[in-house]
Structure formats: C-alpha cells, structure tokens
Amino acid sequence: QITIATTTGALYRKQASEDFVSFWQQAPNDGTAMTSVGGFLLVGGSDGTIHRYDYDQPGTQLVDTVPFGAVQAMAVHEWQLFVAGPFGT
Numbered sequence: 001q002i003t004i005a006t007t008t009g010a011l012y013r014k015q016a017s018e019d020f021v022s023f024w025q026q027a028p029n030d031g032t033a034m035t036s037v038g039g040f041l042l043v044g045g046s047d048g049t050i051h052r053y054d055y056d057q058p059g060t061q062l063v064d065t066v067p068f069g070a071v072q073a074m075a076v077h078e079w080q081l082f083v084a085g086p087f088g089t
Contacts, residue, residue: 001013001014001016002021003024004021005027005030005031005032005034006031007030007031007032009026009027009028009030010027011023011043025053025058025059025060028045028049028060029043029044029046029049030046031043031045032045032046032070032071033072033073033074033083034074035081036076037076037079037081038079039054039055039056040052040053040054040055041055042074042081044066044071044072044074045071047070048066048068048069048071049062049064049071050062050063050065050071050074050083051063066083066085068085069085071084071085072084072086
C-alpha cells in the first residue's frame with residue numbers, strides 16, 4: 001500500500017485492491033516525515049511530535065516528542081527508530 005501525507009496532516013492511502021487513492025485519517029501534526037514498521041505507520045511533524053497509526057484501526061497514539069523541534073526524516077532499522085531534524089540530529 002502507499003500512504004501520502006499533505007502539509008495539512010491529511011493522510012491518504014492506496015491499497016493494491018483499490019483503484020484510487022482515498023482519504024484515510026487526519027493527523028494532529030502536519031506529516032513532514034513518515035515511515036512504517038510492523039503494520040504501523042509513524043508520522044512525524046514540524047511540531048516535533050511522532051504519532052503511530054495502526055493500518056487496521058482508526059485513531060492515533062502519541063509516541064514521542066523530540067527535543068529538537070521539527071521531524072524532517074525518519075527511518076526504522078531492526079525495530080529502532082532514527083529521527084532527523086533541521087540540523088541532522
């Protein structure tokens with residue numbers, strides 16, 4: 001599946017069984033970075049928050065707030081989350 005975030009925090013997704021991209025959920029942040037792991041989507045925002053979404057259930061859970069402000073990139077390696085901010089932190 002493909003997940004897309006807009007600067008307003010709207011999350012859209014397209015699954016292989018669907019013909020079109022459709023609205024999925026509204027993130028409380030602006031969705032500046034995303035990564036997925038184990039059936040979950042992690043969405044980081046310019047407010048420094050990271051939220052977790054379960055692909056099979058609606059709603060969100062606040063995972064963490066980073067101390068350096070904006071989340072600009074995220075990656076998961078062996079169940080560890082790496083987050084980069086405006087200064088490469």
